[in-house]
Amino acid sequence: MCQIGKYKYAKNKDLHVQIVHLLYDRDNEDIQFVFTVVLPKQGVLFDEVEQKLALKPDLMQKILSNQNARTEKLHLYLPKFKMEAVFQLNGVLIQLGMVNVFNDTEADFRGIINKQDDRSVHTSTKPLEFISIMEHGIIGFVLNLISLIHGSFAIVISVLVIGIIIYHQYHNRLTREEKITLILSVNIYFYMNIYVAVLVSGNIQTLLGDIYEQNFDSSWCTFRGYLIPVSCCALFHAFAIQAFYRLCRIVYSNHRWVQFYWLYVIAIPVQLVEAIIILCPILIWHDVIYLPNEHYCFVPFTNTRGILWALLIAYGVPLLLLSLIYLRITIFIRQQPLNQTLMVKQRQKRDLAAIQRIFINVGLLFVLGIPGVTLLIMCFITGIEHPLTYRITWVGPEVSFAISSIQMVFMTPQLKNLIIIRRRQNPCLTAANIHHVYLANNHTLDFGVEGLEKTCETLDKSGISYVGAGRTRQQALGLVFLDVPISDSATVEKVKPVPMNASAPRSSSSLTIGLLSTLDSFISSSCSL
The missing domain is CATH 2.30.39.10 (Alpha-1-antitrypsin, domain 1)
Structure with missing residues (x-):
């Protein structure tokens, strides 16, 4: 209370x-x-x-x-407590007339016991519990169990995704953009894993404390309580770093050093050190204390100074950075001239969509944290702390992390291609390491329309882009942009854009596919860089 x-x-x-x-x-x-x-x-x-x-x-x-x-x-x-007392009632009951009950020879309980020859009665007393203050009850137990289950699920998914990404980076040759995107995804999953692991350890302590009334107060408990805002701060800064990378690709595309792969690798431990330093005041102020009702250490919500500092650093600063980055990108795109190349527009559109996905993930964390924030505000205003405030507060983040761990896979194209699409790939195409194919040639319809549609389906499942033919004319005319790493001595083919007057469909009106006509000289043209 x-x-x-x-x-x-x-x-x-x-x-x-x-x-x-x-x-x-x-x-x-x-x-x-x-x-x-x-x-x-x-x-x-x-x-x-x-x-x-x-x-x-x-x-x-x-x-x-x-x-x-x-x-x-x-x-x-x-704090929660329980009082017990032992009362010796023998003398009082004898005074009330119950004399034979406590006489081994005269006592007869054959009417209420199974054994006919057992006439004795045990006169020893047992502890009689007369006051027991349990503030949480079954609701608190269920809330803690929900947090524990969802937090454990998020840990399992995070570990699996990190393992798949590391394996993929080690066994495949990736472009710089793919490397940076995947390493930033690992960064988010890594700190999400640490944050949720700390919360789950608190859930376990709460569970054991509720059942067995164990006390976990120690210096290690204090450190783990300090690690909760630190890991939370590092996680939201990981989202901010991912947004910063998209900012550099759009606004500062001419500054190559801000798109350097190792810059973002170094940023992973740096953001943790930064979080430890800027949150150390709550340790210096001794704001992290043991909460006997929750059986773990944290900054109590009644400590206005400590909780406001933790919220400002862990949530406020990263959210402000994300907002400023999104605002800067939006203003920059609106100020661009209308005669930009289509390739630049498409790249900016992809990066802006990536920023929006980051806001969706962060927004999910804030939305599911509204109940806990509401109780926290009510505590500041009224001075009355709801008994379930902490348990309701942690349900939101752990449930949101369980959702986000899956959602990020589907919302990040590189992760979706790596974890979902590649599992359905043709093993021959995977072994050949093919990224893009050109389908406009004189053998495209050797197996008819059905053969072309089957080819497009196989390429889609394998995550391989294609141009020149497709299920529709618009798909055949669609543009595909590839980021290919080029060394100084590389010699690559440059294919000129297809002139519109050369793109005549070979398919009849009854066909539902699109196919472009090309010239041999157009296909084979190349130059050295």
Whole structure:
């Protein structure tokens, strides 16, 4: 329980304690139940307080009485706790007339027990639990379990995607753009994995704490609590770095050094070091503490300074960077002249779409985090912390990461081609390492329209682009842009654009395909760079 309210409050200088009286609601005005909390000052042992109270019964009565207390506005925090007591009822029951029950020879319980010859009764007492404060209950347990399941799923998917990307980069020759795009995807999945792993470890501690009431308070617990905002900050900066790469491709395309592959490889550890440095104040301020109700360490939501600093650095700064990058790209594209080449327009369109995909992924994290943010704002305003605030807060990110880990595969063309499309590839085409084919030749219809359609289907499944023919005339006339790494001594073929007057369809009106006519001299033209 954590709330701000008016309570009966007093201090006792003899015991060096603070006293708070919590009045229970009542229906009978003649009866009042009071829950009295006695808190020793720092450095005062509670055993010493108990000894003084045992020696001075009048002092105990003075503390329990709220006549000397004044009503004050307090910020009250009570952790989850359970009280047990043992009561010896033998003497009381004998006085009430139940004498034979506790006599081994006279006691007869054959009417309520199975064994006819067992006439004895056990008179030992067991602990009688009379107060148990459990703030979370089954709802808190279910919320924590949902977080644990989705977080574990996100970890598995992240590890699989990272492994596939590393294997693909090691065994294939990739273009610079493909390398950078994939390494930036690894960057996001890597820090997503760290962030979710820390959250899952907290879920496990909460689960064990709820069931077995274990205490995990330690220096390692504090470090893991600090690692939560650090890994979150690094993750959102990974999205910002990916957006920065798209910014450089569109706005600063003439600056080749900002598109250098190793620049983004170095950025992976740098962003983690940066997050550790700028978030170290919450360690210096000792804002990361053990939360006994959650059984892990974190910055409590009631700590305004620490939680605002963590939110500003982990969420605010990356979101501001993403917004500025998107704004700069949008303004730049609108200022471009209308006579730009189609290739430049298509590249800018692809990079702008990549920025929009980044916003979709980041937006998903924020949308699913709205319930937790709402509870956090309510805590700031009212001073009352909902018992399930932390558990509701972490459900959103872990569910969103489970969705994002799959969503990024489908929304990133390079990942989709690598993980999904390549699994359906023709093994012969894969072994030949073919990236693009030209279908306009005199053998295209050797197997008829059905053969051409089958060829297009096979190329689509294998992720191989093609021009010159297709299922429709528009597809045959479509443009394909390829980023091919060229060395200084390379000799490559340059094919001139197809003149419109040379693109006459060979197919009759009954065919549903498109096929371009070409000249032998047009196909074989080449030059050296």
